[in-house]
Amino acid sequence: xxxxxxxxxxxxxxxxxxxxxxxxxxxxxxxxxxxxxxxxxxxxxxxxxxxxxxxxxxxxxxxxxxxxxxxxxxxxx
Numbered sequence: 001x002x003x004x005x006x007x008x009x010x011x012x013x014x015x016x017x018x019x020x021x022x023x024x025x026x027x028x029x030x031x032x033x034x035x036x037x038x039x040x041x042x043x044x045x046x047x048x049x050x051x052x053x054x055x056x057x058x059x060x061x062x063x064x065x066x067x068x069x070x071x072x073x074x075x076x077x
Contacts, residue, residue, distance in 0.1 A: 019073035026069025033062035 041055030 030065040
């Protein structure tokens with residue numbers, strides 16, 4: 001005789017997992033993008049110091065990905 005055990009997951013727990021994934025995955029994506037852009041920006045600034053402003057702005061742009069992830073997480077909860 002085969003018995004099936006059906007367990008129900010709490011919807012609040014699923015929301016928490018989704019919110020954690022939204023913040024965590026966007027954090028990893030932002031860190032990876034910032035590493036690549038920051039490396040290129042520092043290389044460009046080493047060649048030409050007048051590119052500091054542009055390099056700084058381009059380095060900050062990936063931070064918006066985390067903010068979007070945080071907003072999505074807050075909307076989910």
